Amino acid sequence: MPLPMEDGALAGREVERARLAQVLDGLGHGRGAVVEIVGEPGSGKTQLACGLADEAARRGLPVLWARVLRSGDEPFGVFRDVAEASGLPEAPSPAGWCELVRRRAAGGVLVVDELHRADPASLEVVLRLISSSSSSSASTPFVLVLAHRPRQSQPALLQALDLGVRRDGMVRVQAGPLSATVAATLVDTWARSAHVPPGADSQDAATAPPHGLPDRTSASTAALHAAAQGLPGYLxxxxxAGFDPETWPDRAGEDEARLLREAAPLLGEFGELSGSARSALRAAAVLGGTFDPVEVARVAGLRTEAGLDACAELVRADVLRPTGRGQRLAFRHPVVGHVAHTACELSFLPAAHRRALRIATERGAPAAERARHAEHLVHTDGVAVARVLADGAAQTVTSSPAIAARWLRLALDARPARGRRSEERARWELAYGRALIASGRL
Ligand SMILES: Nc1ncnc2c1ncn2[C@@H]1O[C@H](COP(=O)(O)OP(=O)(O)OP(=O)(O)O)[C@@H](O)[C@H]1O
Ligand SMILES: [Mg+2]
Structure with missing residues (x-):
């Protein structure tokens, strides 16, 4: 059952909505405007633009959407749909397109979403629209809304927008993190609408996975808000996934199928990467935490140079970010790494984790880091990795007893008792019981 979050209701954002309403008031008085909506991936830029579009429609204003559906290189692709009703411009140049777009948008709102993915010719049109916005007093005014991820946007766009904000009174709206209170309300709303009334659809109700939000306490909602960095997309x-503060950031939650369903837009982003970047993405997901690009190349089975190029592409796409510690990289958010790991073909994981375990062992990595790889090898390398898991559990039991308990369970299952119980196995059983008690699961 998909989470019922497509209802478009906007939680919080009162200040931003008030600012956007002022822009529409201005249009009512004949004043056009350029509005930039910026923020992290999944911060709610599109949702804010939708809120503005709904309000404009409520006021009887025409609204046009220009979207980059996939990062195709078709010149002026962003504006093809906008042009549809009036036909292509006579002169297929940036100036010709700019004129056509202005005519089509006149008196209403034009939203350009995901501008960071626009083809160069469309970007040129947008730059012209921005620079002419302050001087186009002769043409009919309109509101141009530009939503984008600044980390992935071209420097020319960032410069033009900065100048517009500083010099020409352009409006910049930040889609920042939601407050803990707004996030809690949102999570509550989702939980309520995810509830399946008994008998509504008995088949569904019986097979539906738990909705992931059972009796959430304020402490666990606060942990969820912190883990998501307040960003609604990660929330x-x-x-x-069925977030569990006890196992975060090691895991997103147990419900991998629902995580993947919810991550469709993110998987779409992955799908636009080159083949070697996708290999590096899988390897980075296997390594987890922070990692060196050379390690990524080794796990991916790429030559070092190709691996470094692939990592550079992942950084440009803002899937990975530099950590500021040497060359080491990390996913832009841990849940992005979990999605990438969950999306890996099962046949890839054992060999990749075996390579990662070898690398971690060579580097003398802590037992907990090695255990993270060993847990993916119990079904193939059972006995050989059981001790790695038990050592990892011993190291992690104080900070994350739930994870320690899981590793000890796997270690015990991998080493069935034969004949007399070994001393080592008895120690693991005792440690397992303690970890269960510490994690409140016994
Ligand atoms: N204020 C909000 N209230 C309720 N839901 C929200 C809010 N903001 C965002 N969402 C939901 O969070 C998810 C991410 O939001 P959205 O797609 O608008 O982010 P975005 O900044 O446009 O992301 P991207 O950078 O990937 O384009 C969406 O499912 C959206 O419906
Ligand atoms: Mg968006």
Whole structure:
């Protein structure tokens, strides 16, 4: 059952909505405007633009959407749909397109979403629209809304927008993190609408996975808000996965199928990467935490140079970010790494984790880091990795007893008792019981 979050209701954002309403008031008085909506991936830029579009429609204003559906290189692709009704411009140049777009948008709102993915010719049109916005007093005014991820946007766009904000009174709206209170309300709303009334659809109700939000306490909602960094996109992914503060950031949650369903837009982003970047993405997901690009190349089975190029592409796409510690990289958010790991073909994981375990062992990595790889090898390398898991559990039991308990369970299952119980196995059983008690699961 998908989470019922497509209802478009906007939680919080009162200040931003008031600012956007002022822009529409201005249009009512004949004043056009350029509005930039910026923020992290999944911060709610599109949702804010939708809120503005709904309000404009409520006021009887025409609204046009220009979207980059996939990062195709078709010149002026962003504006093809906008042009549809009036036909292509006579002169297919940026100036010709700019004129056509202005005519089509006149008196209403034009939203350009995901501008960071626009083809160069469309970007040129947008730059012209921005620079002419302050001087186009002769043409009919309109509101141009530009939503984008600044980390992935071209420097020319960032410069033009900065100048517009500083010099020409352009409006910049930040889609920042939601407050803990707004996030809690949102999570509550999702939980309520995810509830299946008994008998509504008995088949569904019987087979539906738990909705991931059982009796959430304020402490666990606060942990969820912190884990998502207040960003609604990550909040949705974590809720879908069945977030558990006890195992975060090691895991997103147990419900991998729902995590993948909810992550469709993110998987779409992955799908636009080159083949070697996708290999590096899988390897980075296997390594987890922070990692060196050379290690990524080794786990991916790429030559070092190709691996470094692939990591550079992942950084440009803002899937990975530099950590500021040497060359080491990390996913832009841990849940992005979990989605990438969950999306890996099962046949890839054992060999990749075996390579990662070898690398971690060579580097003398802590037992907990090695155990993270060993847990993916119990079905193939059972006995050989059981001790790695038990050592990892011993190291992690104080900070994350739930994870320690899981590793000890796997170690015990991998080493069935034969004949007399070994001393080592008895120690693991005792440690397992203690970890269960410490994690409140016994
Ligand atoms: N204020 C809000 N209230 C309720 N839901 C929200 C709010 N903001 C965002 N969401 C939900 O969070 C998810 C991410 O939001 P949205 O797609 O608008 O982010 P975005 O900044 O446009 O992301 P991207 O950078 O990937 O384009 C969406 O499912 C959206 O419906
Ligand atoms: Mg968006």
């Amino acid at each position: 949705r992914l974590l809720v879908a």
